[in-house]
Amino acid sequence: MKTSIGLTLAATLLASTALAQDKQVTIASWGGSYQEAQSKALFQPAAEATGIAVKEETYGGMSDVRLQVSSGAVTLDIVASGSGSAARAGAEGLLEPLDYDVIDVSSFYPTLKSEFCVGGDVFSTVYAWNTDTYTDAAPQSWADFWDVETFPGSRAYRGKVAGALEPALMADGVAPEDVYSVLDSEDGIERAINKIRELKPNIAVFWSSGAQHAQLMKDGEVDMTTGWNGRFDNAAKDGAKVAYSFNQALLDYDCFAIPKGAPNRDTAMEFLAEISKAEYQDDLPKYITYGPTNKAAYDTGVISAEVAAGLPSSPENAALQLPISLEWYAKWETIADEMYQEMLTE
Structure with a gap:
């Protein structure tokens, strides 16, 4: 048995x-x-x-x-x-x-x-900078990222609308807690796009992937870029002269x-x-x-x-960051990206 x-x-x-x-x-x-x-x-x-x-x-x-x-x-x-x-x-x-x-x-x-x-x-969408370019003072806000007089140099920015509009509004003086209220209309979206349009002459690359924006900093191809914090940390481990801040970053x-x-x-x-x-x-x-x-x-x-x-x-x-609003993206991203891509092709 x-x-x-x-x-x-x-x-x-x-x-x-x-x-x-x-x-x-x-x-x-x-x-x-x-x-x-x-x-x-x-x-x-x-x-x-x-x-x-x-x-x-x-x-x-x-x-x-x-x-x-x-x-x-x-x-x-x-x-x-x-x-x-x-x-x-x-x-x-x-x-x-x-x-x-x-x-x-x-x-x-x-x-x-x-x-x-x-x-x-x-992860966080942050602004990152070349530490060899900015040795005395480093950007500490999106307004600084847009300030090409105080922080001269080339920029890179995301080529898709996700994570692109919120920084522009904060650079334009909108408080983080009000960003999605302002973006809840085509007029608000256009305001953000106009702010990016203002910076566009200084944007050398509109990046399309995390690997790309990390490589841009490793190669020293641009002086500042938006991107994802972990990619920059790994680039720094590989010798890139890069630093970033969580202040006003997008928490996602x-x-x-x-x-x-x-x-x-x-x-x-x-x-x-x-x-x-x-x-x-x-x-x-x-x-x-x-x-x-x-x-x-x-x-x-x-x-x-x-x-x-x-x-x-x-x-x-x-506590330093703006949490991404999934509700906004579900409602507006398709329309906003069409408007954004139109600006990119101007």
Whole structure:
């Protein structure tokens, strides 16, 4: 009898192991130092812990998801996304709603999840400068970024509307807490675009990716640029003469979503539950200085006080910043980007 029970138990274990080995997910992110950090901190350790095989790809954003969903040929199970892009894609019907009975977000910052996307990291859109160019005084506000007399030199700026309009309004004297109220009309959007138009003669490059704006600073091609804090920190490690400030930065987050019709939807949900745990998120700052969305990651002892001081989601740094409004992006981004692209082609 014992032998029979033992054989049955062994067979069950073998079957469950085989089942785990059959589970797989395809994850798409944006490449570069960002995806490398995700892979080392989240994807590879979670794959080892769960037995879920992970295939990594890079992609061009939600436009790729839209193409797959509309053609009925979805190959991606999980995609990394900006929070605003995910909000719009969810509203468009491109994403699966997430099951928060499976994904535990009880210790997350409350704003860092949505129906269709669960936060993976917190980052900031900052202004950065070449420390060789500005040796005496450095810019400390968006008004300084626009001040080409006090801070002469070339600029780079984002070529998409996301994260482009808010700095312009703050440079134009709008208080951070009033930015989205002003932007809640085409007139307000035009005001921000006009402010960028004013700076345009000094903008040498309108960048399109994090890798690009980091490279611009590494090469010394521009004296100032907007961009994402973690990319600049990694560029500095590689020898770039770059510094930045969190003052008036835009506090945002990246998240993970599941495309509608993903071939391994349930496994993807299980994998998202795993990488949302504090014991994975506390490793991310080892590779890139983006903050965890899971507050418990600050309590594991892995993130030192010194490291926390450089993370966007630390309380001290978060207090200096303007949180991105997903509601505004869901309502206005399509219209605003059309207006913005028109300005860029003038």
